[in-house]
Amino acid sequence: DIQMTQSPSSLSASVGDRVTITCQASQDISNYLNWYQQKPGKAPKLLIYDASNLETGVPSRFSGSGSGTDFTFTISSLQPEDIATYYCQQYDNLPLFGGGTKVEIK
Amino acid sequence: QVQLQESGPGLVKPSETLSLTCTVSGGSVSSGSYYWSWIRQPPGKGLEWIGYIYYSGSTNYNPSLKSRVTISVDTSKNQFSLKLSSVTAADTAVYYCARQGPIAARPFAFDIWGQGTMVTVSS
Numbered sequence: 001d002i003q004m005t006q007s008p009s010s011l012s013a014s015v016g017d018r019v020t021i022t023c024q025a026s027q028d029i030s031n032y033l034n035w036y037q038q039k040p041g042k043a044p045k046l047l048i049y050d051a052s053n054l055e056t057g058v059p060s061r062f063s064g065s066g067s068g069t070d071f072t073f074t075i076s077s078l079q080p081e082d083i084a085t086y087y088c089q090q091y092d093n094l095p096l097f098g099g100g101t102k103v104e105i106k
Numbered sequence: 107q108v109q110l111q112e113s114g115p116g117l118v119k120p121s122e123t124l125s126l127t128c129t130v131s132g133g134s135v136s137s138g139s140y141y142w143s144w145i146r147q148p149p150g151k152g153l154e155w156i157g158y159i160y161y162s163g164s165t166n167y168n169p170s171l172k173s174r175v176t177i178s179v180d181t182s183k184n185q186f187s188l189k190l191s192s193v194t195a196a197d198t199a200v201y202y203c204a205r206q207g208p209i210a211a212r213p214f215a216f217d218i219w220g221q222g223t224m225v226t227v228s229s
Contacts, residue, residue: 032214034212034214034215034216036216042221043202043204043219043220043221043222044153044202044216044219045219046215046216046217049212049215050212050215053212055217087152087153089153089214089216091213091214091215094155094166094168094169095143095155095214095216096155097152097153097154097155098152099152100152100153
């Protein structure tokens with residue numbers, strides 16, 4: 001079975017900072033990776049699909065990159081409304097989510 | 107726009123069957139372009155995909171839950187449903203229904219979600 005390792009599990013950053021989250025797959029999953037944002041008490045929201053494609057309506061400060069086993073999610077300039085938990089999700093076989101990264105404002 | 111809404115009991119007794127329904131509005135569960143999924147999230151924990159169904163009735167389940175899960179679709183009511191048998195406290199979670207696709211472009215992207223419904227397993 002494919003394992004997904006997402007890191008860090010939490011981070012604290014200042015408004016305007018560049019924030020980076022990584023997701024590592026235990027085997028090659030090509031670009032079969034999505035990223036979601038989940039705010040407290042809310043359903044997750046799709047931000048990035050196929051590793052690097054921005055979902056319609058999502059601000060351009062969010063981006064994704066990577067292929068194979070190593071993937072990166074970036075917020076170029078952290079905004080107060082970006083406080084949330086972010087999840088990666090692979091689908092090489094069946095959908096599997098990473099453990100999540102809680103992003104807080106310093 | 108397409109909206110999904112979960113419904114069902116918020117409290118289920120151990121060993122019984124959890125039953126939830128997702129009603130689709132603003133779109134059709136009979137669309138051949140999407141799968142329809144269930145995903146859950148235990149309190150304070152991460153997301154776990156349960157399974158999906160296609161309008162034709164074909165299904166795919168998480169192997170870890172497969173022996174206890176049944177997902178069905180009712181195209182006349184524009185709904186799909188989840189049954190999880192022999193529940194324990196470990197099945198306590200927020201249960202989400204979600205649209206998955208479009209199949210031709212991104213078959214495993216969950217692009218529209220319901221608001222979620224909390225189900226507690228307790229006697």
